[in-house]
Amino acid sequence: MATGKKTYQNTILDIAEALKLSPATISRALNNHPYVKEKTRNDVVEMATKLGYRRNHMASGLRSNKTRTVGLIIPRVSMFFHAEVITTIQNDLHKHGYNLIICQSNDSVSMERELAETLYASRVDALIAACTLQTIDFAHFDKFVEHGTPVIFYDRVPVKAYRATLIKGDDFQGAYAATSHLIAAGCKRIAHVSGPLTSNLYQDRAAGFLKAMEAHGLSVNQDWVFHQELSHENAFKAMHKLFETTAVPDALFADNDTTAIAAIEFAKARGIAVPESLKIAGYSNDPRTAIISPAVTSVEQFPNLVGRRIVETLVDLLAAEQEGAVYKTEPIIIPVKLISRMSTSTI
Amino acid sequence: MATGKKTYQNTILDIAEALKLSPATISRALNNHPYVKEKTRNDVVEMATKLGYRRNHMASGLRSNKTRTVGLIIPRVSMFFHAEVITTIQNDLHKHGYNLIICQSNDSVSMERELAETLYASRVDALIAACTLQTIDFAHFDKFVEHGTPVIFYDRVPVKAYRATLIKGDDFQGAYAATSHLIAAGCKRIAHVSGPLTSNLYQDRAAGFLKAMEAHGLSVNQDWVFHQELSHENAFKAMHKLFETTAVPDALFADNDTTAIAAIEFAKARGIAVPESLKIAGYSNDPRTAIISPAVTSVEQFPNLVGRRIVETLVDLLAAEQEGAVYKTEPIIIPVKLISRMSTSTI
């Protein structure tokens, strides 16, 4: 261990004293207030640098009631889609002079509640959230809404009406496109491994799947439809069930890529030929889908586009805040695109 | 757009007024100060809930000079290793009542500087940083050190002595083990695709590689050693160079898994048999290495262990702060482990 002494903190008062000016002038100079003589401003900036002055966000935030900080709550930073969204959000917010506090809920509702509490305590200027799959009650976001702080939900959004802005991918169309693609490839016996129906994601994807089946005159075998946490382990369990009898599916639509990849692994281990005997489609276009062989067909969600729209919307809301606009009433839907790969090939 | 009104903010003064107590007592009750009557505390907590009181971090931080917030600067949240480290850090810090502000530098030195500035302005109680590969000058962290704020560097750490705590993987041993493993598999003509030598990571891995070669009496072909940004694209370029002549290597040690995976893809495209004609080892044990075929041998860095040690060390430093201990003088080295897979198999 080594020792370090606490040193003196320079404040605008120190700059004022050194320059024989009032703290008010220093504050104005540092905040690009119009009524400051150019020379004064230069002197102040120079002295600030010389003294190693750093603004204290807490003091200025307390006074001005603005933090220029945005809070973000997501289930996990390690999910490809979210990692990309974060990167875009951070970069774009930075251009507008906002900072970002990133928090992980680990897909735990109680953690999500605590994080919301903390971010509120930090008085963030806005909140962005991708909720957990189990979040049904959104009351822990009420305080933001009541306080006039814009809230943007993306990806996993409230199913019921809520006074916040919604930005989400077109899950219905994504599922519809993937299912139709499988059908066009000649599949008739299509299984669907989906997530918990508490989430809008899987409600919409399930609806898209059913609609596509119906539109093509195919019946859905309920034994082949799963709603479960989309883990690698659960995917294997589902695959075991699907292939434990003689009547087996000829295609699988998986609601995430982890499940699709597990299905590929299962098929390899069992000697089931993909795509010949079983075609597989996933969701999210995780980089792993392109690496595994056979490469997996998946649905691209354009995370960068999602991130960009989030920040655009946020900046808009923040700018209009004095007029009292805290959310967009219409959900913003980001289009998706099916990426066809070997796992659904007919050649 | 919809409208939302700004509502009244309740403060400890409101609670004090409602309870006919002084704000000081409210503060003490809410902070679990010992000298508060049990009944008073209960009354306060009850009234706080009733009024929807939320502490204002800015005000308490300003006054107490503690934020119970830790800043984290990393190159990218989307890198597997870092994503895992973050998760552990956040969860462990949370147990100790600390919050985490995660910031991405995008591997840009100027962004790293700005983020350091911002986190200092937020007066975080401690800073954790994995620097960019180009960070040679660490002056932007000086203000923390001078202010007595503990700084912990991990993974990418200053090469020269710096008044901060260092936590890193055993890159020398990792590279030594991987190279020795290739040699034990019968390889004699080993190429090394490494990163920029500005970073401790690649200095150490390069040293480990050389030491292993030397220890086994093998000579290093300098045309087969690359120091470059470890991107997918650069990896392909390096592979092209390696295989453009008739004298080709029989093994590749890559300093990250992206490079190793690109090498596998290159080999497939060129009809080079892996592992028969070319053995490949990567670094970091990214999940993709287990998915691609052939699966890639890699070096596990135990990100969860790294994260745990970071928080342990931090909590220790924070607790001892009044005694003036702001860093550990000895670097903390986390062991690594070679994970052998098909890409280096001799069967």
Next chain:
DNA sequence: TTGTACGCGTTATCAA
């Protein structure tokens, strides 16, 4: 264009 004076919400210090 600059200075004066106050307050943001909380906590530390002292006194009661």
Next chain:
DNA sequence: TTGATAACGCGTACAA
């Protein structure tokens, strides 16, 4: 065990 009061560092009416 509680209260009164000042102070943290900054921004902003208002006055000059």
